[in-house]
Amino acid sequence: MKHTLIGALLLTTSTLPALAQDDTITIDFVYPYSSLFDVTYEAIMPAFKAAHPNININIRASYEEYEDASNTILREAVSGNLPDVTMQGLNRQQILVDRGIAQSLEPFIAKEADFQKDGYHEAMLSLSTFGGEVYGLPFSVSLPVGYYNMDLLKSAGVETLPTTWDEVVQTCQTLKASGSDNPIYWDWAITGNWFFQALMWTQGVAPVEGNHINMDTPEALKTLETIKKIVDGCEMKNLSSDEANSAFAAGDLPMMFTSTSNVGRMLTIKDDFDFVTGAYPGIDGQPAGLPAGGNAAVMTSTSDDPAVRDAAWQWLKFITSGEGAAEVARTTGYMPPNRAANDLILADFYEQNPQKATAVKQLPLLRDWQAYPGDNGLAITQVIYDGLERIVTGDAQDMEDLQQELSEEIEDLMPHS
Incomplete structure (x- = not known):
């Protein structure tokens, strides 16, 4: 059973036993x-x-x-x-x-x-x-955040950052109308199904509860439908994360949603444009949580x-x-x-x-970035990854059918006592 500890690790003096100068x-x-x-x-x-x-x-x-x-x-x-x-x-x-x-x-x-x-x-x-x-x-x-090229957004007439995924899709359409053929990258392939979990937590629902993965819930269906809305509504290209980062840095990609972890590197490699970050959008308003x-x-x-x-x-x-x-x-x-x-x-x-x-x-x-229970946790990660990839490539069209397939595959991999 896990419990939370309160407090900070402060820099402490060494407790290593004294060593001779030439001992390494x-x-x-x-x-x-x-x-x-x-x-x-x-x-x-x-x-x-x-x-x-x-x-x-x-x-x-x-x-x-x-x-x-x-x-x-x-x-x-x-x-x-x-x-x-x-x-x-x-x-x-x-x-x-x-x-x-x-x-x-x-x-x-x-x-x-x-x-x-x-x-x-x-x-x-x-x-x-x-x-x-x-x-x-x-x-x-x-935490996940939005990366924005404000020069490209403003040239298309966009002055306000989107706060919901519906607004993101509307912004994509505005950008496409102004000539952008690559308006967005949503980092679906990021490690550990992190962005799938982000959309679940956005709705206030944990991806995992006990020994159950909430793939069979209304919130999971809403998550899959939101992903499809982003992919279809923005005509998102199936880029790798590296390709998306390179495109954004070169000034060719107006919006990118990924981890804040890469902000430092982006600041050093980007071309000369106005780069800002914005809060991660929610589905029906501000997210209830983020992993x-x-x-x-x-x-x-x-x-x-x-x-x-x-x-x-x-x-x-x-x-x-x-x-x-x-x-x-x-x-x-x-x-x-x-x-x-x-x-x-x-x-x-x-x-x-x-x-x-x-x-x-x-x-x-x-919120917690959750592991999937049992010895097949990594295999379950791959199942969900494969399902998201089917949305991005257009192979999956019916989200209810996809939800059912994923739920059954996950159940087969779950530990059963």
């Missing part, structure tokens, strides 16, 4: 999305090395995305090649806990005299807490050497601390789930970086 401990570390996070860890590393000169961080080849991260760790647990610390999607931690791969951090936390469980957003920390114990420390939090994306640092070390495990803890603790976590906001579009970073170190940051502030304003909407 190396720990293996791996993370996903190198295009987003390489710059973050490059910014963190000098401060960490200054504080811990005897700890060497060996960074393994990065995971492509969160499903790859989960599958890779599961394989490495079998082959005996686990890293000491891994970054895992918030919705992919439970299977690692259930299989004894992720290790409780409570013994390390207990030794920290000034460690405070304080300042983490509920949807983040609760996803790293199992059976009353913390198994991960959240590193970054993301918290992001990742957490998890210890998976199999070392019997206490010094190695303590070194892994020092790294894990540092990157989720106030100063370490602040680099997340500075270098990406993610928000650090840490009060020391948000309230102290980044006091003026969001005022000076309005594109990154949109997601912060949506923080009251944070």
